[in-house]
Amino acid sequence: MSEKTLKHKEVIVIQDILGSNKKIAAEIRSKLEARGILTVNFMSSPGAGKTALLEKIADRLKSGYRMAVIEGDIETERDAERIRAKGVPAWQITTGGACHLEAKMVAKILPELPAGLDFLFIENVGNLVCPAGYELGERLRCVLLSAPEGDDKPKKYPKAFTTSDCLILTKTDLIPYLPYDQEKAKKEALELNPRLKVFVTSAVTGQGLDELVDFFIASLRRPPHA
Ligand SMILES: Nc1nc2c(ncn2[C@@H]2O[C@H](COP(=O)(O)OP(=O)(O)OP(=O)(O)O)[C@@H](O)[C@H]2O)c(=O)[nH]1
Ligand SMILES: [Mg+2]
Structure with missing residues (x-):
């Protein structure tokens, strides 16, 4: 088989995977929206x-709201254990090597x-590349960028930023110790995606945690796509 034919077949297989992921994600989205659940994907x-x-969000939401968490990691139950320690139900998906979650993995947990x-x-x-290509049925997608990663990351890994609704700049307490320009990170992310x-x-x-949690609460009350 020629290299060109192989490449063509590879493209078709990837298109099939993404197409079927999109379909499952749409089913998840409509089921969760029907139940009035706001689903947020953190990348x-x-x-x-x-x-x-998420631990801090749990502290702030627990008095008035019910939340659950699905954790994705390559190995270990560690993150789900951290969330459960907050009294929040959590499910751990271990991908065994895959660098992103797929909608079919989330669908299994819905029941x-x-x-x-x-x-x-x-x-x-944890990956700034692959997760951006896979919808999971979320209403909101949030990309986190921590100060130690560097202010140049949005333009280097654009898809995570162009496909997100929120940018959460994290670890701002470390800024005094780093050669990191927060305004540049923000400006370049907004150039990619002004929304x-x-x-x-x-x-x-x-x-910033109260503002973030208030935004999630306001989004819960707002109908989808409003
Ligand atoms: N200084 C500082 N450290 C933080 C902050 N948030 C998290 N950390 C530390 O950063 C490290 C990673 O935090 P995690 O919350 O485990 O990061 P994560 O994105 O969930 O990591 P993965 O699930 O492995 O991708 C831990 O040592 C945290 O204590 C912050 O706001 N400031
Ligand atoms: Mg984690």
């Missing part, structure tokens, strides 16, 4: 602070979600 590089942020949920947060596998709603946060000092 970032490994260690940008997704789980730390186990408790009644009366307000929020479902999905923490994607991004930007939050400046620190899980250590608590900066």
